Amino acid sequence: MGQSITVTVNGEQKSADVEPRLLLVHFLREKLRLTGTHIGCDTTHCGACTVLVEGVPVKSCTMLAVQADGQQVTTVEALAAGGTLHPIQAAFKQEHGLQCGFCTPGMMLTSIALLNEKPDPSDDDIRWALSGNICRCTGYMNIVKAVKSAGAQMRASAAVPEAATAATRS
Amino acid sequence: MAVETPLKGNIGDSIKRKEDDRFIRGKGNYLDDINLPGMLHMAIHRSPFAHARIKSINTDAAQAVPGVVAVVTGALLAQHKLAWMPTLSGDTQAVLATDKVRFQGQEVACVIATDPYVARDAAALVEVDYEVLQPVVTPQKALEPGAPLIRDEKEGQKDNHIYHWEAGDKAKTEEAFAKADRVVKLDTFYPRCHPSPLETCGIVADVNPATGHATLYMTSQAPHAHRTLFAIVAGLPEQNIRIISPDIGGGFGNKVPIYPGYVVATAASLLIGKPVKWVEDRSENLISTGFARDYYMSGELALRNDGRMLGLRVKMLSDNGAFYADAQPSKFRAGLFHIVTGSYDLAAAHVETDGAYTNKAPGGVAYRCSFRVTEASYLIERLVESAALEMNMDPAEIRLKNFIQPEQFPYMSATGFEYDSGDYPRAMQVALDKLGYKELRKEQAEKRKKGELMGIGIASFTEVVGAGPGKHYDIVGLRMFDSAELRVHPTGKAILKLGVKSQGQGHETTFAQIVTEELGIPAADIEVQEGDTDNTPYGLGTYASRSTPVGGAATAMVSRKLRDKAKKIAAHLLEASEADIEFDHGKFFVRGSPSKSKTIQDVAFAAYTNLPDGLEAGLEGVTYYDPPNMTYPFGTYLVVVDIDRGTGQVKVRRMVAVDDCGVRINPMIVEGQIHGGLTEGFGIAFMELITFDEEGNCLGSNFTDYLLPTSWETPKFEMGETVTPSPHHPIGAKGVGESATVGSPAAFVNAVIDAVGHLGIKNIDMPVTSDKVWEALNKVGAAE
Ligand code: FES
Ligand code: FES
Secondary structure, eight states, X not given: OOEEEEEEETXXXXXXXXXXXXXXXXXXXXXXXXXXXXXXXXXXXXXXXXXXXXXXXXETTSSBGGGGTTOEEEOGGGSSBTTBOOHHHHHHHHTTOOSSOSSXXXXXXXXXXXXXXXXXXXXXXXXXXXXXXXXXXXXXXXXXXXXXXXXXXXXXXXXXXXXXXXXXXX | OOOOOOOOOOTTXXXXXXXXXXXXXXXXXXXXGOOOTTOEEEEEEEOSSSSEEEEEEEOHHHHTSTTEEEEEEHHHHHHTTOSEEXXXXXXXXXXXXXXXXXXXXXXXXXXXXXXXXXXXXXXXTOEEEEEEOOOOOSHHHHTSTTOOOSOTTSTTOOSSXXXXXXXXXXXXXXXXXXXOSEEEEEEEEEOOBOOOOSSOOEEEEEEOTTTOOEEEEEOOSOHHHHHHHHHHHHOOOGGGEEEEOOBOSOOTTTTSSOOHHHHHHHHHHHHHSSOEEEEOOHHHHHHHSOOBOOEEEEEEEEEOTTSOEEEEEEEEEEEOOSSOOSOOOTTSTTTTGGGTTTTBOOSEEEEEEEEEOOSSOSOOBOTTSSTTHHHHHHHHHHHHHHHHHHTTOOHHHHHHHHBOOGGGOSEEOTTXXXXXXXXXXXXXXXXXXXXXXXXXXXXXXXXXXXXXXXXXXEEEEEOOBSOOOTTTOEETTEEOOEEEEEEEOTTSOEEEEXXXXXXXXXXXXXXXXHHHHHHOOOGGGEEEEOSBTTTSOOOOOSOTTOIIIIIIHHHHHHHHHHHHHHHHHHHHHHTSOGGGEEEETTEEEETTEEEEEEEHHHHHHHHHHOOOTTOOSSEEEEEEEOOSSOBOOEEEEEEEEEEOTTTOOEEEEEEEEEEEOBSOSSHHHHHHHHHHHHHHHHHHHHTOOOOBOTTOOBSOOSTTTSOOOOTTTOOOOEEEEOOOOXXXXXXXXXXXXXXXXXXXXXXXHHHHHHHHGGGTOOOOOSSOOHHXXXXXXXXXXXXX
């Protein structure tokens, strides 16, 4: 009953035989053991399972692994390039944008997609963009701060071409 | 030139959290991330009915699915005496239903399979023949004569009543009411809501058939207490059980009870000899595990015409669901509901509380509060608002008139709590100034003239946290102390092991800071370990905001123990008498000559290399701290709302939160905790509700129906603080984790009532949704 798929995950090609009903989040977590992507609700509400598919934030509990065949997927594990934190990661720590950390990977990936599209977002832009990601601990204020400060950081480093961040290139 | 010294992590330093690095890299190790070789997966077949007799269970079809290893039923568990288990409040609970099901979603059978998808497929194939019985879905109905008996298996249980408990002085309270100029009454309902940590509950149970050792990875807020209960439930020798609580994705009280899934997975692992994993999905979490609140409350306040409060009378009734299963300090059976006199100097109070069984999931967990202080605080703060409204007084003024005054501490409340310290008027003043209260009242008056609705809500709450002391508080007999073990290694680096367990509160950072303050070892050099019962000293765990008040005190005390020994070693190194040795910020020196000193690191090395005669080697110790009293954080929360008459929509324009939690160890973390608590309080006030229909069907079983606040609705918070140290806590800290959820719902609702009270609307029960507000406005002819 398996179907063979090949997905480029964090820049590496991964092939597997999967059940057609297998969810992308389970493919990542169980088959590839990339456990940074979390499951919080199963119904596309909490955003804990958010990954980037072709650069677009997607709730991986709502996409089948077979739908990702031939596509590029980025998970939280790809953000720190060679051990150096991505600006969004540094900002979440700096601004105390996390507590239990369960929502954090999804929050960061959604934020990266926002910042790629809108490098200098307003508070409302950020709150709107993150409204599909629930956090039960942090109360959002520091998360908004973190996204703002990461945006500033990314704009500053984008001015220096070779320092352009590697995180979203996969 | 001033040299900036890097933060070392003393008390008061907002150092960044040590735990963040793994979380931001996706390297946290939560329960579902744990995979053991040969591990099997469990799925639960749950009852579709709220109340039904089980006539038969047929597992053949489930058993026949390829990949299914076992199907566990209550009958099988009964053979091992595991069909029923004791709860944290001393009741009994069915692990898997055998005689009948008592709530929708109750666990009936479990399938163990090689793959989680297969386990679920097969769980759906378990066939149960039910005879549907009449369900009882409110505690009022449950207590009516002739109501169907829910707990018919309990010997001597004749009705659905669980407990009656009283506190305070009835006669004195009657007297106060007789003397009063007026009585203000409020009936209100604190509805069922759900803590909903983003990570659901789960277990990986690994019982080694060769050794009999059980390693249980569990989402547990109280691993030590849970281990003892497991030993009691399963009859396993306690020394053979190891509970490991890995990283936890939020708890808020939801991860305090023992759930049937934990027990069945453990039993299954024991029977099959392989590790078994069970992780709830969100619907299971919402339907069956750890609801909160569900209290019907009626309060009466006796007042003089000048607004002075004379007495308080309270009756309340709680819906505990089919099993009385929440954590409940058994010596105070109604929890801390009796803290209901709040911040006010009330000479007399009398409280009666009753609990009832209903055909709903076992509920009433203390969601981000100490054993029901949330309900108590909500009632008194809403009641005071009602009094202000009825007497046409400013709600700030009536509070100022009745606050317990700073010089009255320690203060004995009318229901027998000894408040440690407080300065309520000051906290309120800081909040009022920050908000610009007077100007806003003027603006409100102007708006009112134009027919616009604007409200200012106040809640001046008193919290009570840090349960023990052990002589007053226990859970199933276990006294509520907590512990810390500190080991300093030769190079001056340390490991601190705690009986409490973080679910996101930042223990790895703040507890290290306490050691830094007491011993001078930089926080970066201190590794904090929790959540492994083999590797940490016994403690009652993290809930009821007890980590800092109890575990934090234990940490300070063990550090001081080590400091005393270090002093002896320093005296030896400095060739001085111990009595002449002074300690300051990690340095020991001879009094009067600070230049001649030894650092804590020098002393640590000497503890293993160069000791005075007769002194034991090493620098380590353990402290079990039983607090002399609880701590009483407090604060004033102010909320400004605008209400649309056309839609009933409430817009929170501003919120000012002034908290006094005593000494702040890491102000950044304290503020973060308050942000989180305010957001949860906002959700409870305006959005969250678990409803049931008359058949006992749960109507809020996923995040589409059960609305949690997102970044879009959540207001911005303006923070303020005062610091009134606890006189009995070693570092003066009071704890803060739940203050904001306790204090804020009343502030939000009071703001709404303040906006519409002049129209004759006295109460709107939570969640205060726009339709409810519009209905209320419409009823008094004020809707557009
Ligand atoms: S788990 Fe996918 S959105 Fe919640
Ligand atoms: S940090 Fe816990 S859910 Fe966001």
